[in-house]
Amino acid sequence: MPKPRGRQFFANPGPTNIPDSVLRAMDRPSIDFNDAEFVPVYDAAFAGVKRVLQTAQHLFMYNASGHGAWEASLTNLLSPGDTILVVESGYFSDEWAAMGRCHGLEVRMLTADWRRGADIGELRRQLAADTDHVIKAVCVVHNETATGMMLPLPAIRAAMDEASHPALFLVDTISSLGSLEFRMDAWGIDCVVGGSQKGLMLPTGMSFTGVSDKALAAHATARLPRFYFDWTMMANRPQKSFIGTIPVNIFYGLRESIRLLEEEGLDAVVARHARLAEATRRAVRVWAGNDGPTLFCLSPDRYSDSVTAVLMPDGFSGDALRRTVRDRFNVSLGGGLGALGGKIFRIGHLGDLNEPMLLGALAAVEMALRIEGVPHGRGGLEAAMAYLAA
Numbered sequence: 001m002p003k004p005r006g007r008q009f010f011a012n013p014g015p016t017n018i019p020d021s022v023l024r025a026m027d028r029p030s031i032d033f034n035d036a037e038f039v040p041v042y043d044a045a046f047a048g049v050k051r052v053l054q055t056a057q058h059l060f061m062y063n064a065s066g067h068g069a070w071e072a073s074l075t076n077l078l079s080p081g082d083t084i085l086v087v088e089s090g091y092f093s094d095e096w097a098a099m100g101r102c103h104g105l106e107v108r109m110l111t112a113d114w115r116r117g118a119d120i121g122e123l124r125r126q127l128a129a130d131t132d133h134v135i136k137a138v139c140v141v142h143n144e145t146a147t148g149m150m151l152p153l154p155a156i157r158a159a160m161d162e163a164s165h166p167a168l169f170l171v172d173t174i175s176s177l178g179s180l181e182f183r184m185d186a187w188g189i190d191c192v193v194g195g196s197q198k199g200l201m202l203p204t205g206m207s208f209t210g211v212s213d214k215a216l217a218a219h220a221t222a223r224l225p226r227f228y229f230d231w232t233m234m235a236n237r238p239q240k241s242f243i244g245t246i247p248v249n250i251f252y253g254l255r256e257s258i259r260l261l262e263e264e265g266l267d268a269v270v271a272r273h274a275r276l277a278e279a280t281r282r283a284v285r286v287w288a289g290n291d292g293p294t295l296f297c298l299s300p301d302r303y304s305d306s307v308t309a310v311l312m313p314d315g316f317s318g319d320a321l322r323r324t325v326r327d328r329f330n331v332s333l334g335g336g337l338g339a340l341g342g343k344i345f346r347i348g349h350l351g352d353l354n355e356p357m358l359l360g361a362l363a364a365v366e367m368a369l370r371i372e373g374v375p376h377g378r379g380g381l382e383a384a385m386a387y388l389a390a
């Protein structure tokens with residue numbers, strides 16, 4: 001088959017579109033990471049990540065995808081047999097929990113319906129009942145990329161405070177940083193897990209953790225084995241991060257992506273994501289007519305502004321729809337993960353994206369619904385355009 005003409009419209013919730021200026025910034029020959037030319041690039045990008053995290057505390061970075069930063073968060077903060085409480089949100093919370101079990105942690109789940117999300121009152125009760133403070137960390141995925149749901153971090157912090165519980169507050173912000181409002185210090189987060197290939201608009205392969213003073217103190221007595229991700233070893237290196245070779249080219253890209261985020265303004269970035277997300281949801285609500293595909297998330301106050309998961313009607317496959325969208329229109333969508341495989345498709349609307357790019361993806365979905373004979377309400381694209389033009 002000939003390669004399709006035109007640019008692929010990429011509406012995955014990660015990796016995301018890489019801006020041309022970021023690609024240009026990374027397109028350069030190798031230099032030593034101790035080279036005097038690189039040091040200011042490293043320093044600027046490092047300081048920039050702290051501004052995006054909104055923290056004045058600590059930052060450690062890794063050559064690894066987000067999973068590596070998850071592993072760093074657990075192994076640097078906990079000891080064998082420690083108990084953690086993971087707030088269930090979907091595939092990604094379950095993966096983080098599975099990693100904890102693998103490392104010999106006692107993992108408690110605050111179970112939740114994936115379409116509605118966890119009950120914060122129940123979290124407060126469980127923490128208040130833990131009078132011996134057995135729970136050492138509460139782990140929350142800020143934006144559950146698998147279901148299109150955002151959890152309210154300030155309300156979770158408040159629940160921990162109301163229960164006067166000293167557990168560390170660990171947050172995965174991989175698909176929210178650089179797209180949804182996020183404030184590490186103001187929201188009292190002790191360890192933040194972030195990655196390069198979502199809101200930061202970079203290639204996959206670099207991840208990091210923001211770490212509070214309280215967490216760094218806990219790290220000093222944490223006994224899980226670690227080497228490649230060890231914060232103490234990193235803190236003793238001149239760059240205060242990375243065991244091994246620093247990904248120099250990614251840093252040139254990172255400096256540029258942070259420049260782009262700050263040129264637009266973090267508040268404006270958040271507002272753009274909210275606008276594109278609402279347009280997407282308006283389209284889906286129209287498609288839901290005639291027993292068509294519906295929004296997977298049933299809690300309007302928790303809609304994710306970076307990804308929308310759409311539940312297919314019974315008897316219709318989200319993967320078949322994605323194939324048609326890709327093969328006929330060269331548009332890439334996300335699929336269902338784990339138990340949701342085939343049942344949903346996901347429209348990623350985060351990162352380097354504007355109205356026509358989103359509308360192109362929505363139009364391709366609407367055409368594929370016709371081609372595949374999936375029942376739906378007509379006019380979703382029109383509803384999205386009406387909203388964006390208003």
Ligand SMILES: *Cc1c(COP(=O)(O)O)cnc(C)c1O
Nearest residue numbers: 065066067092143145174175195
């Ligand atoms: C993408 C993602 C991850 C996993 O990150 P990788 O970079 O694929 O290892 C973890 N958590 C969330 C919420 C994600 O969206």
